[in-house]
Amino acid sequence: MNISLGPLMYCWSKSDVFTFYDDVANSPIPLVYLGETVCSRRRQVKWADYVALAKMLQSTGKQVVLSTLALIETASEQTELRKQLENGDFAIEANDMAAVAIANELGIPFICGPTINNYNRATLDKMAEWGMQRFVMPVDLSCDWLKAVLTPLANFEAEVIGYGHLPLAHSARCFTARLKGLAKDGCGIACEQYPQGVLAQTQEHQPLLRLNGIQTQSAACCDLRQQIPVMEAIGVSWFRVSPVNQQSITMATELTRGEFPDTIAANACNGYWHNNAGMERVI
Amino acid sequence: MELLCPAGNLASLKAALNAGADAVYLGLKDDTNARSFAGLNFTPQRLQEAATLVKRSKRKFYLTINTFPQPGQEQRWHQAVDLAVNSSADGLIMADISLLDYAHSHYPEIPLHLSVQASVTNLAGLDFYQKQFNIQRAVLPRVLSIKQVKDLAKVSPVDLEVFAFGSLCIMAEGRCQLSSYVTGESPNSGGSCSPARYVRWQEQGDNRLTRLNEVLIDRSGIDEQMGYPVVCKGRYLAEDAGTAQFLLESPTSLSTLELIPELAAAGIVSLKIEGRQRSPAYVEQVTRVWRDAIDSYLAAPAQFQSKKEWLSALAKVSEGQTTTLGAYERSWQ
Numbered sequence: 215m216n217i218s219l220g221p222l223m224y225c226w227s228k229s230d231v232f233t234f235y236d237d238v239a240n241s242p243i244p245l246v247y248l249g250e251t252v253c254s255r256r257r258q259v260k261w262a263d264y265v266a267l268a269k270m271l272q273s274t275g276k277q278v279v280l281s282t283l284a285l286i287e288t289a290s291e292q293t294e295l296r297k298q299l300e301n302g303d304f305a306i307e308a309n310d311m312a313a314v315a316i317a318n319e320l321g322i323p324f325i326c327g328p329t330i331n332n333y334n335r336a337t338l339d340k341m342a343e344w345g346m347q348r349f350v351m352p353v354d355l356s357c358d359w360l361k362a363v364l365t366p367l368a369n370f371e372a373e374v375i376g377y378g379h380l381p382l383a384h385s386a387r388c389f390t391a392r393l394k395g396l397a398k399d400g401c402g403i404a405c406e407q408y409p410q411g412v413l414a415q416t417q418e419h420q421p422l423l424r425l426n427g428i429q430t431q432s433a434a435c436c437d438l439r440q441q442i443p444v445m446e447a448i449g450v451s452w453f454r455v456s457p458v459n460q461q462s463i464t465m466a467t468e469l470t471r472g473e474f475p476d477t478i479a480a481n482a483c484n485g486y487w488h489n490n491a492g493m494e495r496v497i
Numbered sequence: 498m499e500l501l502c503p504a505g506n507l508a509s510l511k512a513a514l515n516a517g518a519d520a521v522y523l524g525l526k527d528d529t530n531a532r533s534f535a536g537l538n539f540t541p542q543r544l545q546e547a548a549t550l551v552k553r554s555k556r557k558f559y560l561t562i563n564t565f566p567q568p569g570q571e572q573r574w575h576q577a578v579d580l581a582v583n584s585s586a587d588g589l590i591m592a593d594i595s596l597l598d599y600a601h602s603h604y605p606e607i608p609l610h611l612s613v614q615a616s617v618t619n620l621a622g623l624d625f626y627q628k629q630f631n632i633q634r635a636v637l638p639r640v641l642s643i644k645q646v647k648d649l650a651k652v653s654p655v656d657l658e659v660f661a662f663g664s665l666c667i668m669a670e671g672r673c674q675l676s677s678y679v680t681g682e683s684p685n686s687g688g689s690c691s692p693a694r695y696v697r698w699q700e701q702g703d704n705r706l707t708r709l710n711e712v713l714i715d716r717s718g719i720d721e722q723m724g725y726p727v728v729c730k731g732r733y734l735a736e737d738a739g740t741a742q743f744l745l746e747s748p749t750s751l752s753t754l755e756l757i758p759e760l761a762a763a764g765i766v767s768l769k770i771e772g773r774q775r776s777p778a779y780v781e782q783v784t785r786v787w788r789d790a791i792d793s794y795l796a797a798p799a800q801f802q803s804k805k806e807w808l809s810a811l812a813k814v815s816e817g818q819t820t821t822l823g824a825y826e827r828s829w830q
Contacts, residue, residue, distance in 0.1 A: 311615075337565075363568050384669050386640035386824040414735055414744050415733060416714065
């Protein structure tokens with residue numbers, strides 16, 4: 215199985231981001247996605263910085279894909295998106311249909327991220343006609359779904375978020391700012407204080423969600439590592455580790471070497487893969 | 498400016514027409530639409546009756562086919578499109594790319610409306626769907642500010658429809674997995690958000706516990722007004738807070754009554770009332786208020802002002818008896 219490292223979805227300082235990708239450069243992980251996918255107000259790491267990181271990673275022999283925002287709302291975000299797509303060097307991960315539209319217009323290939331609604335083969339074939347080379351399975355779909363959709367053999371690749379907190383929703387409202395009693399446009403980049411988001415538990419102390427700016431994630435970490443042989447059998451090309459911290463690099467490295475456990479981690483979830491509620495843990 | 502009202506069944510449809518709706522939207526009694534509640538929606542036969550009633554009243558109806566077909570199931574969604582065309586629907590409300598493609602290639606004459614479930618919030622997306630499938634209209638997600646709506650309306654290649662009143666969905670619609678994360682079902686997969694069979698209320702002393710698939714999403718006072726039992730309107734403990742809060746949103750409804758002049762000036766073609774799952778009495782009440790408000794505006798645009806009786810009538814049918822401008826307000830942006 216090929217292992218990829220998904221985009222860092224949290225808001226880290228520029229130095230932490232650069233340290234992280236220095237370590238990634240020294241790892242055997244073959245495919246790296248990077249870029250701001252959550253909030254256009256986060257400007258610690260600018261587009262030019264991401265391009266510099268991408269070039270650095272590429273120089274170590276890695277495939278690099280630049281990931282774009284999940285929710286494009288304003289004309290300025292759309293202008294920025296176009297600039298990103300016109301970068302001339304790197305493939306992009308489209309996380310909003312605006313990115314698909316602009317990629318199609320420019321005639322450049324793209325990868326569909328997990329927040330694009332690809333729910334059936336006819337839709338995926340249409341996407342492929344528009345230039346999609348690979349798609350990341352939407353997080354709410356299952357092994358059975360993927361098997362059906364990859365039959366007969368497709369002319370695009372499939373990637374699964376196999377480990378990480380699942381991006382469940384995106385809003386206009388910033389939940390981190392709201393928690394701090396701040397207006398969104400005066401948020402002071404409150405997300406930087408929460409490098410793994412804010413854990414939200416039920417009133418019975420059951421971890422439920424993780425608030426990450428305008429994004430809501432699963433509190434539980436999805437763990438499909440022991441499903442790697444199944445994924446290989448149904449034609450999945452890439453297993454994505456969605457990074458949380460430096461440990462994610464270690465894990466992706468182990469997976470790249472073919473080392474994976476035969477059970478799922480305690481407190482992890484894998485429900486969607488098994489046709490259940492996403493938060494379930496199916497053993 | 499069209500007043501577009503929900504019709505969960507024939508009784509609601511009649512209520513909407515009687516109260517002055519210009520058009521209604523409805524869905525089939527299966528998982529081809531995102532409000533697949535038990536006891537709601539239309540069989541093919543009822544759809545014919547609905548079509549007859551609407552045509553007799555010289556109004557319009559749109560069929561909502563806005564879930565995403567799963568592999569091997571596509572035929573049923575195609576049949577829904579065929580049925581809508583044969584019933585002389587005035588438009589199809591759809592989100593899935595393969596369905597838009599099917600409808601556009603088989604029935605190029607039928608107007609296609611891009612459902613809010615397609616989650617398109619920008620010009621590039623609207624242009625693309627227009628170019629690929631000749632969509633005539635798009636329903637905007639409830640995540641845009643009034644300024645963003647106005648900016649988009651200035652350049653949009655298609656007509657725009659916005660949510661005027663009803664349940665406040667705070668996430669980009671069609672891309673929210675909170676319900677499926679907890680229950681396994683969501684509007685996308687052909688169920689609904691927080692299906693009733695997963696909801697359980699428990700009284701505990703002076704409190705009422707709201708559970709969704711056994712997950713405690715809220716604890717409220719027995720006399721407290723409750724919202725819909727959805728994940729985004731629950732009270733939770735943030736990691737650095739001692740008391741539970743509505744971390745995402747509190748129970749409240751969206752109402753844009755006071756924005757009617759701005760929406761009209763922006764050229765918004767349709768104001769949508771949410772609530773196919775609500776009663777005919779709700780549909781009647783809300784439709785009547787909005788009919789009156791739109792007519793008042795059209796009669797004297799410069800003098801338009803929300804009337805007290807409109808606001809109190811709407812408050813009665815709102816979640817938590819309160820309304821908000823939601824993302825239309827600056828504080829969200």
